[in-house]
Amino acid sequence: MAIITTLTGKRPHRWLYGNHNHQSPNSSRFKRQKLSTMSNNTPSPFSSTNATLSRISRYPETKPPLRREVHAPCSRPRKFDLSINSKSESSNLMVSGISSALIEKYQQTKYSALATIELRAKGKEKDNYKEVVSEDSSVEHELRYAVKDCKLKESDLVHLDNEVGVQKQSTSSVVSELSDGKLNEFDAAKMVGTLSLSPENDLSGVRAYKKLLEAVDKRSDTIGRLKFEIQLNEKRRSAFDLLRPKKELVEEVPWEPFVPLTKEEKVEVARAFSADRKKVLVAHEKSNIEISGEKFQCLRPSGWLNDEVINLYLELLKERERRDPQKYLNCHFFNTFFYKKLISGKNGYDYKSVRRWTTQKKLGYGLHECDKIFVPIHQQIHWCLAVINKKEKKLQYLDSLKGIDTQVLGVLARYFVDEVKDKTGEDIDISCWEKEFVEDLPEQKNGYDCGMFMVKYTDFYSRNLRLCFNQSHMPYFRLKTAKEILRLKAD
DSSP: OOOOOOTTTTOOOOOSSSGGGGGGGTTTHHHHHHHHHHHHSSSHHHHHHHHHHHHHSSSOOOOOOOOOOOOOOOOOOOOTTTHHHHHHHHHHHHHHHHHHHHHHHHHHHHHHHHHHHHHHHHTOOOOGGGHHHHHHHHHHHHHHHHHHHHHOOHHHHHHHHHHHHHHHHHHHHHHHHHHHTTOOOHHHHHHHOOSOOOOOTTOOHHHHHHHHHHHHHHHHHHHHHHHHHHHHHHHHHHHHHHHSSOOOOOOOOSSGGGGGOOOHHHHHHHHHSSOTTEEEEEETTTEEEEEEEEHGGGGGGOOOOOOOHHHHHHHHHHHHHHTTTTTSOEEOOOOOHHHHHTTTTTBOOSSSGGGGGGOOHHHSGGGGGGGEEEEEEETTTTEEEEEEETTEEEEEEOTTTTOHHHHHHHHHHHHHHHHHHHHHHOOOOTSEEEEEEEEESOOOOOSSSHHHHHHHHHHHHHTOOOOOOOOGGGHHHHHHHHHHHHHOOOO
C-alpha cells in the first residue's frame, strides 16, 4: 500500500492505490472477508475464489496518480469545498467588475488631467485644476461604496486602495507641480506615462507625450510672437523719441574760471590802462618778460594780443600748476616763438634749432613726462593752438575760426618722436595717435579775439575742463587776464 504524506508530516485519509491482495492480514477488511468465508458450513475452494473475484470486480481499475510538485505547505482539504469555491469565484467576478469600472473611471480622470495640463500650458488660471482633484475624490468614494456593498475581503480592499492612491497621488502631483511652476513639460510627460493600471495595454503615455509636445509648440510660438512685438515696440519708441522735442540739458559750469572781479581789481586794471605807455607795469624775472603800458593796451576791448602778453600768461599758468600740482595737469607751455624756430630750417623742419629748449637742467622735467604740451601757432594774423596730448594719445588742433592745418600736426608728431629719442634714447611710435581738428569748441565772432580764445583754450585744457565759454565771455576774460598779469599770478 502506498501512502501520500504531506509536508506537514500528517497523514490524510488512506486511499487504496494497489491490489487488494497486498493488504495486510491485520486490516479490518481482511478480517471481514475471513469471517464471511468461515461462516459457510461447507467451505469450498472454488466458492471462495469466486467470491474474491466478485469483490475485486466491484472496484475500478487503479491508475497511477499524476505526480505534482508541492511548492508550499498544503492545508488539509476542507469539507464543503464546493460551496466555498463558488463564493470565492463570485467575489472574484465582483472584484473584476469593480476593477474594470475603476479602470474606466481612471481613464476619464487621466484624460481630464491631460486636458488640464494643456490648459495650464496655455496660461489658464489655477482654478481649472480643482475639477481634476474633485473627480479623483469621487472615484475613490465610489470604489469604497462598491466594496462596502459587495463585502470584499480586507486584503482586496487594501490592494485596490493602494492602486487608487498611487494613481490619485500621481495625477494630483502632476497637476500641482504644473500649477506651481516647478515642473516642465518633459518631466510631466514622464510622470503622466506612469499613470496606468495596466501598462501593457495602455497607450495613454503616448497620447500624453503628444499633447505635451503640442503645448510646447504653442508656447514657443507665443514666445516668438512676444519677442517680435517687443522689438517692434522698441523701434516705435525710438521713432517717437526722434519726433519728441528734446529738452535742453543744463550743464554745470565750473565756478573758478568765472569768478567776478571786485571793485578794487577793476579800479586797478583801469589805472593800468590809463598809465604812461612807456612805463613798465610788470616784469617777470624768470622769463625776462616786461610789460609796458603800451603792450598792456592789447588787453583792451578789440585789441590784438601780442607775443609778450601771451608768453607771460603762459608762464603764469606753469607757475600755477607748480603751486597746486594735484589740482592741475602736468603740462608744458611753449612760447610763441617755438614753432617758428622749429620750421625755420632749410628743409622746413629743424629739430636741432630747438633741441636745447627742453633740457632737464633748464626745465627740471622731461617732455615725455607731461600729460599735455601746448604750442601756440601764429598763422600770419591769426592765433591758433596745437596740443600734443600724451594723456589721450592725440594730436589736437584748435582754431577759433575752425580752420585746419595738417602740416602743423605732422611737424609736432615728428618733433615729439625726436625729442623722446634725444632725451631718453627710446624709439616711440605715435603713428596710431589720433589727429583731431577740434570742432566742438567756442567760436570767434569777430576779427580780434583770436588771441584771447587761444589762451583760454590753454587755460581750460590745463585744468582738464571742457571749453564751456563763448564769445560773450571775452570782455570778462580780458579784464581778468589783465588783473592776473598785473599781480603776476594766474587764478
